Amino acid sequence: MNIFRLCGDMSHLAAIIILLLKMWKTRSVAGISGKSQILFATVFTARYLDLFTSFISIYNTCMKVFFIGTVYFTIYLIYMKFKATYDSNHDSFRVEFLIVPVGGLAFLVNHEFAPLEIIWTFSIYLESVAILPQLFMISKTGEAETITSHYLFALGSYRALYLCNWIYRYYAEGFFDLIAVVAGVVQTILYCDFFYLYITKVMKGKKISLPA
């Protein structure tokens, strides 16, 4: 564990807590993409298959349980509890256009042609594009609530911090995972235009409004 990875995990934790607070306080899921949350649930389920079989640390297990638990709770809030406020018309990204290519790529490009490794690779590739339905929804509605902007900033920062973690681990431990790094770079790049809007607008107290 290193400071970059710890900050990354805390940023990821903060993003999920911000999202849950937004939904619980406003009792609304307006502006939140249910499809992205379903993709995140798929990512965590595919990635944490070893949750009950290999114990790494209390921290590792607690975080995995928290991430899996909260993402399914988020889906429950979107599609059941606060269903009336879910904007399905704007959450129209065709996720099959993500899942099929990502699934195919996981079969072709992986570290080892073994079931667990391919499923893990699938979760890494899927996570890098899982935010697209959410960003697509914001571009369709033309604006994002400030709290949603904070959620996205924390979520985007988490993988950017993981990139720093991988740089550190390369020099400190000689650890290098090309698949995770490339997917992490793609994932962080997808947030760049949002980061720009966040820093130039939200930091000055304005709302984010994209040219619809």
Added chain:
Amino acid sequence: DIAEWVKDEL
């Protein structure tokens, strides 16, 4: 099998 398949990052 799954036991020695370890990914230590979240």
